[in-house]
Amino acid sequence: MSIEKFIEGIPKAELHLHIEGTFEPELMFEIAKRNNKKIKYTTVDELKNAYSFNNLQEFLDIYYAGANVLIEEQDFYDLTWAYLTKVHEQNVEHVEIFFDPQTHTDRGISFDTVINGIYKALQDGEKKLGITNVLIMSFLRHLDESSAFETLQQALPFKEWIGGVGLDSSEVGNPPSKFERVFAKAREEDFTPVAHAGEEGPAEYIWEALDLLHVARIDHGNRCLDDEVLVEKLAALQMPLTLCPLSNLELKVITDLKNHPILKMMDKNLLVTVNSDDPAYFGGYMNENYWGIAQALDLSKKQITELVKNSFKASWLPDTEKEKKLLELDQYFQNH
């Protein structure tokens, strides 16, 4: 069996995915039309041509503009449902996805509208597609601490629906320390903390995410390689890193997939996982991310299996479920 088919068929988990980053141009135009909202571009092709980024900020500007057409609960449902059906075709069985409430509440959409739409689609995904899920509420780090506190307050009535809190958006100049108190309160309320760190920001931000926010996972974390002591610490803790190869390529974190650090990180015994981040903007969902690195780095089926196992290990599934999945994956490897 070819490595492409092997990747397609293996049951996968996704741990780093922004639901607003799954907004495909076709759906964006459809929702804009029914909400009477204008898009800066007149055709799907014109919009797609704008997806060329030199850095994280250039992407974020377009990503937030796209989210502007989401108004009704049904819009958030449709967005989430489209993602789930897409990854279902790719044999993704478990997802832990971010949503950015402030992107919507700052433009007058209520927190309830956003979360109700996403949650209902996730429920349907579990019932109809068998995809288990965790929802993670991410704070926008370019906004201030009080806005994050307000968002945390709005989330409390929905605590049962939200497994964790995250930190995303413009990294450089917005270190984890800015949100130390918000994360302390979130942990007190039983949200599991994660944070984007070391995507464009320095290794120091990864230290802060560990020491000040007490995170359970680091999203991206590429820059840990600048600091040997940090690498040793992350390896000793088996702290999961949620890497996003195509995102790294499109946002110029790397110049070529051949330079992606994932293999180097595996050699250093880091618990690395493969994820899509914002698939509608970066040219691919889970299979495309695995295909990309498999080809560029000449990965074996054994290495692919190891990476997929890492995702289940790093997930927040119950231990019994994890054990089952890990056995299933060993069997898949042996049979293919």
Ligand code: HPA
């Ligand atoms: O890769 C990312 N980094 C930071 N913020 C984000 N918001 C969506 N995607 C990203």
Ligand SMILES: [Zn+2]
């Ligand atoms: Zn991300």
